[in-house]
Amino acid sequence: MSELKDAESAEISYDFDIHSPDIADTVYDVYAEMREKCPVAHSPRYGGHWVATKYDTIHEVLRNPGVFSSESVNVPGTIGQDGPMIPIEVDPPDHQIYRKLINPLFSPKRMADLEPRIREITNELIDEMLKHEKVDFIDAFARALPSKVFLALMGWDLGDSEKFNHWADTIVLGEPGADEERATEVRTAAAMEVYAYFAEMIDERADSGDAEDITQILINGRFEDRELTQFEVLNILFLFLIGGLHTVQGQLAHTVIYMAEHPEVRKQLVGDLSLVPTAVEEMLRWESAVCPARVVKEDYVLDGVQLKAGDKILIPFASANHDGDQFPDPDTVDLTRDPNPHIAFGAGNHRCVGSHLARLELRIAFEELHRRIPDYRLDPADPPVRHLSQVKGVLTLPLIIGESV
Amino acid sequence: MSETSTASVDREACKGHGRCYMTDPDVFDSDDDGFPIVIGAARTPAELAELDRAVNNCPERAITVVATP
Ligand code: HEM
Ligand code: SF4
Numbered sequence: 001m002s003e004l005k006d007a008e009s010a011e012i013s014y015d016f017d018i019h020s021p022d023i024a025d026t027v028y029d030v031y032a033e034m035r036e037k038c039p040v041a042h043s044p045r046y047g048g049h050w051v052a053t054k055y056d057t058i059h060e061v062l063r064n065p066g067v068f069s070s071e072s073v074n075v076p077g078t079i080g081q082d083g084p085m086i087p088i089e090v091d092p093p094d095h096q097i098y099r100k101l102i103n104p105l106f107s108p109k110r111m112a113d114l115e116p117r118i119r120e121i122t123n124e125l126i127d128e129m130l131k132h133e134k135v136d137f138i139d140a141f142a143r144a145l146p147s148k149v150f151l152a153l154m155g156w157d158l159g160d161s162e163k164f165n166h167w168a169d170t171i172v173l174g175e176p177g178a179d180e181e182r183a184t185e186v187r188t189a190a191a192m193e194v195y196a197y198f199a200e201m202i203d204e205r206a207d208s209g210d211a212e213d214i215t216q217i218l219i220n221g222r223f224e225d226r227e228l229t230q231f232e233v234l235n236i237l238f239l240f241l242i243g244g245l246h247t248v249q250g251q252l253a254h255t256v257i258y259m260a261e262h263p264e265v266r267k268q269l270v271g272d273l274s275l276v277p278t279a280v281e282e283m284l285r286w287e288s289a290v291c292p293a294r295v296v297k298e299d300y301v302l303d304g305v306q307l308k309a310g311d312k313i314l315i316p317f318a319s320a321n322h323d324g325d326q327f328p329d330p331d332t333v334d335l336t337r338d339p340n341p342h343i344a345f346g347a348g349n350h351r352c353v354g355s356h357l358a359r360l361e362l363r364i365a366f367e368e369l370h371r372r373i374p375d376y377r378l379d380p381a382d383p384p385v386r387h388l389s390q391v392k393g394v395l396t397l398p399l400i401i402g403e404s405v
Numbered sequence: 406m407s408e409t410s411t412a413s414v415d416r417e418a419c420k421g422h423g424r425c426y427m428t429d430p431d432v433f434d435s436d437d438d439g440f441p442i443v444i445g446a447a448r449t450p451a452e453l454a455e456l457d458r459a460v461n462n463c464p465e466r467a468i469t470v471v472a473t474p
Contacts, residue, residue, distance in 0.1 A: 103438040108423055277427070339461030341424070347464045351420040356439060 006306040007042045014041040016051050018075060018291060018314060024386040028331075031319035040305040043314075046075050049293070050305075050313035055326040055343070057303050058315045061294055062348035065092055068294035068313065070350060074390060075293050075314060076180075086235040088243070088292075088350060094223075095349055101221045101228075102236065105214050108356040114153060118361060121148045121158075122368045129401060130372070134379065137256055137397040138249070141365075146248035149361055150240065154214055156201060167194050168245040172391055191238070198237045202230065244354050246391050247289055248361055253384070253394035254287035255366065258333065260378045263404045265333060270374040273367055279335040280362045285342035286333055289392040291316040292346070317343050318392070375404040409473040410453060411446040412460070418467035425468060429459040446473045 005012050014034055017023070023030055034041050034053045041051045052058050061068045069091050071084065084090060087098040104110070122145060129140050147161040147168070170190035174183030205215040218236060221228040259266040269275055296311040307313065321342045322330045345352035352358070378384065382398040412425070412432055421440045426433035431452065433441045447456040460468045 100438075103421065107437055107439045108426075108435045109437065338458055341462050341464040341466075343464050345422065347422075348420060351422055356423060 004301060004306045005040075005304060007048065007308070007311075009042075009305075012038040012041050012305065014038050014043055014051070015045070016041065016043040016314075017045045018316075019389050021387065024388040024392075027388055027392070028318070028322060031316060031322060035319060035323060040303045046312075048311075049075055050296075050302075050307060050311060052302065052313060052315055053319040053323075054303070055320040055323040058317070058320040058343070059347060060302065061313065061315055062343070062346065062350075065095075065349055067297055067300050069297050070095075070292075071295050072312070073292040073294070075312060083231070083235065085239045085242070086232055087353075088239055092349060097223055098236070099349070099353065101218075101223075102353050105217065106353050106355075106357055111356045111360050114149070114357075115360060115364065117152050118149050118364050119368065121145065121152065122364050123372075126368055126372050132401065134398060134400050137399040138253060138394060141369075142249045142252040142256075142394070142397070143245075145252065145365060146245045146361060149357070150244050153357070154201075155210075160197075163197070164241065165245065166190075168241055171242060172246050172393075173387065173389065176395075194238060194241060195234050198234050199230070201237075202233060240354070243352070244357070246393055247354075248358050250289040250391065250393035251284065251287065251358070251362060252365055253397050254289070254392075255283040255362075256369075256376070256399065257378070257384055257394070257397065258283065258286065259370075260376055260399065261405070262333070263375075263377075265335065266370070266374075266404075268335060269366070270370045273371065275335050276363055276366050276370075278337065278340070280359060280366060281340045281342065282333060282335055282337045284344035284362075285321045285327070285337070285340055287392070288317040288321045288342065288344035290344070290346070291318065291390045291392070292350075293390075317346065373401060376401055377403050377405045409446050409448050410456060410470050411473045412443050412456060413469050413471045414441055414443065415467045415469070418465045419463075420465050420467075422464055424462040424464065425459040428462050429455045432456055433459060 031053050039054045039057060043049055043051055052061060070089050071091060073088055087095050090098060125141050125144055129135050143165050144161060147164040148158050151158045151161055167190045171187050175186045201215055202219060205213060206219060208216055210216055218233045269279055291314055293312050293314050296307045296309055296313060298309050300307045321344060324330050345355040377400050379398045379400055384397040385395040387393055387395055423435060423439055425441050426435050432443060432445045432447060434444045436442050447453045456470060460470060
């Protein structure tokens with residue numbers, strides 16, 4: 001039996017910084033090296049934390065919420081929210097009670113009703129894009145679609161979409177180039193504006209009498225034998241904003257970058273749009289943007305490494321989804337890949353509640369984009385700018401319409 | 406082994422990803438919360454392969470193939 005390793009073991013120490021712009025373009029190589037050398041690694045950053053990079057190990061963490069608590073999913077600990085984010089930072093048994101309330105709001109059947117509206121919004125954005133030879137795909141499409149769809153889902157004013165995007169950007173990214181203190185300051189300020197906006201929506205809808213209205217369902221929601229507090233409703237809405245915009249935006253952008261750079265794969269998709277559902281799953285596997293953390297609640301041995309109560313561990317889903325022990329030929333995109341049990345939406349009890357909505361948005365977007373814009377390419381003189389952070393994304397994506405490489 | 410198979414879903418493990426009813430809508434449907442309901446069985450080799458695909462796409466490893474009762 002080999003000795004247990006721990007936080008002091010030099011061979012598993014790895015200087016990994018999830019917020020470093022320097023590795024935004026190369027993080028998959030970093031993960032590959034970590035899976036090979038130190039699949040449960042200790043990074044000195046942010047006061048010291050663990051990073052697990054194998055699919056099975058991350059699965060073990062996700063399936064064990066008693067040991068691996070979600071009480072704080074960020075590194076460092078806050079993105080400006082007031083109290084734990086509901087339900088993502090709530091553990092069982094309370095977590096289940098919130099999810100019972102929220103699941104039906106995002107059920108596949110409810111989402112299917114939204115399909116025509118999503119298609120309409122998608123095509124309006126494409127109409128606009130087609131008027132130009134070059135667009136910033138982020139501004140022109142990827143940023144706009146999820147916020148408009150979210151506002152449509154809520155029955156709020158689609159005109160507020162730009163405001164929403166600004167808030168979500170600030171909260172998720174802080175202020176580009178600012179130090180940590182300043183970043184926390186701007187995040188907190190944006191979060192306060194979001195809470196104020198939501199409070200206004202709640203007031204407007206408190207007695208709309210519409211049984212299908214999501215705001216109304218939440219206001220009338222119950223936590224066992226009491227009503228939800230306004231604070232809880234605000235926190236739930238806050239998380240929809242944080243969880244539902246950047247993620248879809250990033251996924252759209254990552255896919256378009258890949259398809260722009262790989263015309264043979266894009267042509268395969270353009271030639272057979274029935275591939276879109278498996279293509280969506282494959283691109284989710286290929287670029288899994290989310291990397292949450294868990295807090296270790298009791299001493300635990302994970303893959304031969306001794307974790308201690310109070311430690312924090314990062315679980316990059318992108319790394320799990322490129323693990324060759326789970327996915328044959330993991331670094332190849334195969335639009336027909338099957339099986340593809342990727343965990344881009346997480347796994348275990350915090351499985352993304354918005355996954356049915358996200359999948360629908362991604363499917364419609366890729367159908368309509370590739371039906372109407374079969375050719376597009378990057379501009380070598382003006383390449384996309386990516387950012388890492390716990391929700392990996394793309395800041396700008398200049399795209400030339402109607403040409404292929 | 407029976408020639409007709411269906412699915413058994415471990416309700417503890419299943420977290421409602423929906424990969425099963427997306428993959429094999431002949432055997433699985435979704436309830437109002439997005440959790441699967443087993444609605445059918447697989448008989449032909451093609452149907453059995455489809456059911457296997459659903460099993461292998463489940464990120465929670467929650468589905469087992471069982472002989473129809
Ligand atoms: C491609 C798009 C998306 C991706 C990749 C994604 C990814 C994820 C992941 C990985 C988690 C689990 C985090 C953890 O285990 O700590 C999660 C949770 C969550 N997501 Fe998403 N998400 C997406 C879209 C959405 C959308 C559209 C919404 C809703 C508007 C949403 C709302 C949420 C919520 C509320 C949670 C918390 C669930 C819980 O803790 O029980 N997400 N998402
Ligand atoms: S794919 Fe697995 S976890 Fe998802 S709904 Fe089906 S059985 Fe449940």
